[in-house]
Amino acid sequence: MVSDIFLEIFDRLPRQGPGKNECTKKAFTMLSGLPARPHIIDIGCGSGMQTLLLAELSGGKVDALDLYRIFLEDLNERAIKKGISDKIRTCVGSMTDLPYERKSFDLIWAEGSIYIMGFKEGLSYWKQFLKKGGYICVTEINWLTDQPSEKALSYWNNYPEVAMKTVEENKETISELGLDCIDTFVLPESAWWDDYYNPLEIRLGEMKKKYPENADFTEFSEEIYAEMEVYKECSADYGYVFYIMKKKE
């Protein structure tokens, strides 16, 4: 479990990881043959910018799961404001132990969260919850070149839990797991800044006034600033990639 200060940094932000409504929509429109009212799960939904859009686009019901209640409270409030709270059901739980029956979903969605389990581990565990012919769409951070800069390499190699792969490596994993990779696309840089890094930077500025001497806050904010600096310089080396996949049987 993470500290309260960490959660306060991310609470009531537009989203908790890189992403963009335009990209959510682009991926969703690639799915053909979904039922009229698909049953969807959004894993690691955070405050649910993409959950709300999925509920609107799909005409179905979305189960939205996250480990932290505060993000789900935010999502519930947003859903009420939009008048679509009947389409979204939030659940506090872990992606590593999903509280659903096997073969429950037409579509599994996970933006910016599969890295927590690992791309391979996440897909191989989650796919049992898909119905036959169901889709699974995730975003994952990947190297976009075979020769990333020293700066990007040394920064990301310090985070072994992320263990960044190339798109080709992930495509091999997808096929090893018996899934079809229908398409992939790289999210634009604006997906990192507009609804994620920019609001996060403003939040860190505000919290600095509230916690000028707090060691936890100082450490977290330095880590986040360092990550942003690396992205500013090395955005050609790595990025978030949307994977649109289908379960054959």
Ligand code: SAH
């Ligand atoms: N999908 C959202 C949030 C991405 S950030 C977006 O794109 O904005 C990753 C999310 O995963 C956070 O909301 C975090 O609380 C959640 N998370 C972390 N560990 C988790 C776990 N074990 N199970 C479920 N969610 C988890």
